[in-house]
Amino acid sequence: MNRSHKVALIFAISLATNSAIAAEKAAPAQSRNFSQWAGSWVISEEANRLLGFADDASSSDVVSDHPMSFRLSLDKVVGVNIDAKDFAEFRDSLFRPMGHKIVATGKWETMFRVDPGIETDCYVTQHDGHTFLWVGAPYVGMFGGRVVFIQGSNPKHDFLAFNFNTVSSERTPDSAVYRRMGK
Numbered sequence: 001m002n003r004s005h006k007v008a009l010i011f012a013i014s015l016a017t018n019s020a021i022a023a024e025k026a027a028p029a030q031s032r033n034f035s036q037w038a039g040s041w042v043i044s045e046e047a048n049r050l051l052g053f054a055d056d057a058s059s060s061d062v063v064s065d066h067p068m069s070f071r072l073s074l075d076k077v078v079g080v081n082i083d084a085k086d087f088a089e090f091r092d093s094l095f096r097p098m099g100h101k102i103v104a105t106g107k108w109e110t111m112f113r114v115d116p117g118i119e120t121d122c123y124v125t126q127h128d129g130h131t132f133l134w135v136g137a138p139y140v141g142m143f144g145g146r147v148v149f150i151q152g153s154n155p156k157h158d159f160l161a162f163n164f165n166t167v168s169s170e171r172t173p174d175s176a177v178y179r180r181m182g183k
């Protein structure tokens with residue numbers, strides 16, 4: 001093989017490798033499996049009372065400050081049902097600067113006591129070993145918090161606990177616990 005053939009071969013291999021890398025970067029990522037979060041959830045006044053989220057130490061009224069209930073559905077592919085411009089804007093201006101990686105996306109439908117509800121995109125992110133759920137909200141842009149899923153003895157005993165204190169890792173009574181409405 002002469003020198004010009006070697007250069008052409010190296011160029012072809014380099015081009016193929018770069019094309020494969022570019023295709024890999026452009027391919028949407030499969031969502032991490034949060035299927036246990038899917039479904040309808042309602043605020044659990046009993047769990048909130050037992051955990052101290054609804055007592056005098058809390059600066060919020062769990063029942064009126066947090067959604068009364070919500071329905072969550074997550075996509076199999078990250079960002080597949082979210083406007084590409086919105087996805088890129090939230091990823092680049094909010095999640096990346098905070099050090100969060102988007103691991104799932106989907107839809108969130110919620111009901112507040114005084115508000116007929118919101119249907120919006122949602123993002124599941126991970127950072128420092130914690131998982132967060134973020135949803136779009138009028139007048140705020142995005143709100144969310146750290147989420148812990150607690151699997152009960154059966155689906156009607158499952159809980160999702162939200163810590164809306166995203167500023168520090170300290171415990172806060174300003175959190176909310178939801179019970180699955182049924183599956």
